Amino acid sequence: MSNGKAVVEVWTDGSCYPNPGGPGGWAAIIIGKLKGVTDEEITNILKTSVAFNNDEFTYKSPPGTKVRWKARILRGGLPEAKANTNNRMEVMAIMEAFRAMKPCKVTVVTDSQYAIGLLSGRNRAKKNVDQKLQFLTLSTGFDIIWKHIHGHGSGTPNVIADLLAGEAANEFRKQATED
Numbered sequence: 804m805s806n807g808k809a810v811v812e813v814w815t816d817g818s819c820y821p822n823p824g825g826p827g828g829w830a831a832i833i834i835g836k837l838k839g840v841t842d843e844e845i846t847n848i849l850k851t852s853v854a855f856n857n858d859e860f861t862y863k864s865p866p867g868t869k870v871r872w873k874a875r876i877l878r879g880g881l882p883e884a885k886a887n888t889n890n891r892m893e894v895m896a897i898m899e900a901f902r903a904m905k906p907c908k909v910t911v912v913t914d915s916q917y918a919i920g921l922l923s924g925r926n927r928a929k930k931n932v933d934q935k936l937q938f939l940t941l942s943t944g945f946d947i948i949w950k951h952i953h954g955h956g957s958g959t960p961n962v963i964a965d966l967l968a969g970e971a972a973n974e975f976r977k978q979a980t981e982d
Contacts, residue, residue, distance in 0.1 A: 813900040814965035817892025827887040828880035828897035828971025830964040843958035880971035893918040904942030914954035
């Protein structure tokens with residue numbers, strides 16, 4: 804189904820420690836890519852980008868090949884709060900990615916079956932109803948495919964999202980101990 808919308812992948816992860824109630828962190832990696840690029844190749848380039856604190860870039864392959872893709876890394880978190888949980892941070896990562904994009908065809912790749920169930924409507928919302936309602940507004944106009952992966956599989960951008968979400972939570976943990 805081609806309706807002229809861009810094809811994008813969003814890789815997300817969230818972290819809260821201690822869970823529940825501790826500082827929370829989330830990360831989303833938005834990738835607009837062409838065919839012919841493996842997740843492992845993207846992950847290796849993202850590692851370099853993160854090491855240099857470069858959160859937005861365009862990758863152009865060597866001369867003679869036609870691979871080009873863009874990536875944008877989003878990350879953030881919340882200080883210690885009773886409502887913070889791993890699940891809320893997982894959902895927040897997805898919400899922030901949608902907040903940063905224009906409507907398009909998007910595949911959301913996450914290790915959180917909870918987030919997929921809540922936001923896709925497969926599961927009835929018992930908790931985090933506020934996030935579900937916000938997401939309904941944020942996702943208007945998007946063509947969404949949900950993809951579950953096993954957490955922190957090597958060679959996927961989820962490894963980078965997990966690292967960044969944990970770092971964001973740790974930043975808030977450090978701030979709490981310094982105050």
